[in-house]
Amino acid sequence: MTMDQFPPGYASETKGPMILCVFWAFFFVSALLVSARLYIRAWWLRNIGLDDYIIAGAMVMLTGYTVVTTINVGLGYGKHTPVIMQDGGIELLTKILIINYADFALGIMSFATPKLAIAALLNRVMNPGRFHRVWLWCLTGLVFVASSICIVVLFTMCNPPEALWKVDLIAAAATCRPQLVLVGYAIFTGAISGFVDLYLAIYPAVVLARLQITLKKKLALCAALGLGAVACAMAIVKCFQLPNATADLVIWTSIESNIIIIASCIPTLGPLYELARGxxxxxxxxxxxxxxxxxxxxxxxxxxxxxxxxxxxxxxxxxxxxxxxxxxxxxxSILRVQENAKGVQHPRDRIQRTDQVVVEYEMNPVASSRPLF
Incomplete structure (x- = not known):
């Protein structure tokens, strides 16, 4: 089929610029906030935690996702398949498909890993009970495992697996499962991810509602800790994009990944906020x-x-x-206490309140000259 058989402007249609614009705009914000977070925690406060290490790993995956997508767009990803075939033949199409499947795996892990960081952050900041600590890790761990299985399902769809990106093998000896299998499981993973995002956003708001702090502070903290609700909306939109498997799916995956990372960083920037206020x-x-x-x-x-x-x-x-x-x-209840051998309670590895009392007095000059007896 020649390009003359397609409508005018078909060859110039591409979603490449939009993909790059969305990817790099969100990535810049995420990189800035993660850098500020790690600088505050590691250099300023000297108190880096598990959540910081996890978010650093998630940022590495997001960086790989952004860079690989940029390379793929440079090769022609985002254009119509006939246009790619005309520009570089089946070799170019094969190369784009290989990069696209590798990019798919990076995209999945880039939105699954930050949820573990949010669980670690909430366990550190909200100080929940043992049951709720385990529950948070189970929820986020479920998303991570389900997402990892989704990658396995993808690369085992065909036998041999090379048939995913080698178009000539599909028409030859390769056997592939119906595309509905991958789409169905991907929607299942997206639904779990959206539910966990929503839960991680609601849980802090419920806890903060019971604290005796100003309404302004409650709203600020709820907004900072509850930004994951936006990621939930992105997950829902992505589920509707899965059956078509268009370039829009890549865009929504990037938005969801970046929003989760941003949501995990904002609550840690409190010291920077206080410094900005003077x-x-x-x-x-x-x-x-x-x-x-x-x-x-x-x-x-x-x-x-x-x-x-x-x-x-x-x-x-x-x-x-x-x-x-x-x-x-x-x-x-910010303080966690433990009793020593004498039954005296004191904070354990938490905030310690120190009240200093200073007594000042001035002796009367006349009185000071009199004898004591």
Whole structure:
């Protein structure tokens, strides 16, 4: 079939520019936030955690996904298949298909891995009970396992597997399962991913609603910790794109992956937010963390806050501290206590509140000159 048989402008139609625009715009934001997060946690606070390592690994996968997609678009991905065949023949089409399937695997892992980082972050910040800790890991682990199986299903669709990208083998001796098998399982994986995104967004909001903090702070924290709800919407849209398997599927996968990474980073930028407001100085904040072995005491907030009122001090702590989930909803549940041999309770590896009392007096000059007896 020659190009003359297609409508005018068919050969110039491509989604390549749109793919690159969406990919790199979101990637720039994700890279910026991840860099800020790792800088704050590793260099400023000197308190890097498991969630930071996981999000760094997810960012590596997202970088690979973005770079490989860019290479594929440069080869012609996003154009119509007849146009690709005319430009480079079956060899070019085979090369694009190979890269596309490798890109598919990177895309799946780039939106599955950040969910593990969110689970680690919520376990560290929200300080849930043991059951809920296990439950969060099970939910996010289920998405990771289901996504990994989806990759296996993809590369075992045909026998031999090369028939996925070698078009000549499909018409020869290759045997392939119906495309509906892959599409159905991919929709199942997307549904699980969307449900977990929604749960990870609702859970912090429910906990924060019970805390005795200002409404403004509640809304800010709910927005920061609940951004995963947007990723849920992206997962739903992606499920509707799966039956067609067009270039739009690649775009929505990228958006979902980036949104999850962004959602996992925003709650960790509290110290940077406080610094921007002028509530803390860089040197004082760093010195207090270093002197206290990584645990910034409440007294430090008293010195660094512009307005060291009780309510403001408590709200500031919630930006970087563990939030308990006791039924009374009091901020005192931030502290996790344990008893020593004498039965005295004290914080265990958590925030320690230090109250300093200074008594000043001035002796009367006249009275000081009199004898004591």
């Amino acid at each position: 509530n803390r100085s860089w040197s004082s904040h760093q010195r207090d963390y270093k002197n206290s072995g990584g645990q910034l005491h409440s007294a430090s907030f008293d010195r660094l806050s512009k307005k060291p009122t009780f309510g403001d001090r408590r709200d500031a702590e919630l930006m970087t501290r563990n939030i308990g989930t006791m039924k009374d909803g009091s901020q005192e």
